[in-house]
């Protein structure tokens with residue numbers, strides 16, 4: 001009897017969602033339309049979000065129902081088409097971001113409330129300014145780059161002039177060492193080969209789990225409770241470890257931040273603001289607790305974006321059968337003719353016009369965050385182009401990966417890596433393409449760490465391309481690859497794809513084996 005009742009309740013729920021829900025008229029997979037199956041959780045588990053969402057949009061059009069109460073939109077329509085009839089409030093982030101907050105509370109990325117976000121952002125933006133980054137952190141990034149190059153040189157010397165190594169992993173060591181320098185004022189020594197302790201895979205596991213939990217927010221209180229009730233001893237140990245961070249330069253910078261009323265930041269505000277520190281506190285808690293999972297991972301979700309951009313950029317520029325090496329030659333010629341001095345400064349890198357076009361094209365084809373960024377429609381509703389009206393409370397999301405492949409904005413070759421598109425476009429078209437480039441997000445929640453991220457890319461990629469002859473290691477049964485075939489960011493599998501991409505909140509490249517020889 002109970003089973004019949006349950007079946008009847010489920011049937012009614014599915015029927016309501018399919019036929020009478022306000023989103024009933026919007027096409028999408030049956031599981032999402034009935035509300036009986038979470039398409040997003042499936043993507044989080046299978047780690048194939050980017051290309052599966054693109055397939056949905058190709059099949060169903062610009063607006064697709066991807067969950068019972070959520071639509072994905074793939075067109076950043078002209079401003080005139082996106083109207084909120086009665087109120088002009090910015091859209092709020094959804095509960096998904098709750099999974100990305102720190103253990104002690106929301107940070108800038110995960111704050112849902114627009115008012116507290118505006119206050120936090122106003123207070124912190126000066127600390128992230130370009131001038132601040134150049135004066136405080138450029139030296140750290142350059143020093144970490146020196147260690148990274150020394151690592152590559154050692155490997156080349158050890159293998160008699162030509163090293164075969166997982167360049168993706170080496171780049172990750174560099175990125176972590178940068179964070180170490182920013183947080184502790186000293187490198188973690190990963191490039192120097194001092195201490196690897198499995199941090200790198202651990203970080204990735206935490207990220208993937210958080211994304212899954214974001215799609216099932218009802219699980220969050222249980223997981224949080226489990227991660228909090230680990231025992232006082234463990235937490236004391238974590239606190240003892242986190243005390244080491246009290247002197248970090250990033251934190252000191254936020255100590256000077258002020259609220260709108262002129263009062264200085266409280267301890268909690270500083271904690272929430274210092275993503276890098278809280279990330280490491282979190283990491284240390286994980287390590288101390290001997291577990292690969294707790295919550296509070298917002299910071300690492302974004303901090304790891306620069307390394308993904310670096311890997312993708314090398315993959316596209318160095319080229320292979322699909323991307324002719326002519327691009328590599330052009331970048332090298334530009335660096336040589338510009339007579340730049342290494343380590344490259346932010347300003348010098350901005351002058352490398354072709355290199356900058358390659359960077360934009362990389363961010364377009366391979367945005368580090370392909371996940372549809374979800375928002376909640378505010379009071380008054382939202383009218384999308386195509387006359388779809390979304391009522392208050394509906395979730396609406398946009399995936400940078402999908403938007404960046406729109407033929408209408410980027411042309412019929414939108415799926416190809418062609419940096420020239422950024423140099424040939426007239427002013428109007430260029431503006432249009434730039435408006436649709438969502439790699440750093442958009443609007444009031446746009447990435448605040450863009451300058452730091454770009455600085456890392458600017459310091460490392462040109463010198464790498466100039467100093468070494470890089471080629472992709474051929475796949476063979478005797479070779480070092482873990483995966484028999486590579487997989488690209490668009491899900492295409494092949495022998496000629498130099499790494500293996502998983503697409504979740506972040507698009508992560510693994511198994512990126514390259515052959516390196518010195519060029520200079």
Ligand code: HEM
Pocket residue numbers: 108109110121275302303305306309368369373374438439440441442444445446447448449450452453454
């Ligand atoms: C290539 C490098 C980077 C890329 C592509 C990137 C991308 C993004 C994106 C897409 C968002 C918007 C997320 C959303 O709307 O849900 C974002 C937000 C954010 N990013 Fe980045 N990011 C990068 C580097 C960094 C770095 C290095 C930091 C920190 C030092 C950082 C800190 C943040 C923060 C705090 C937010 C939240 C901003 C807010 O909500 O006001 N990002 N990033």
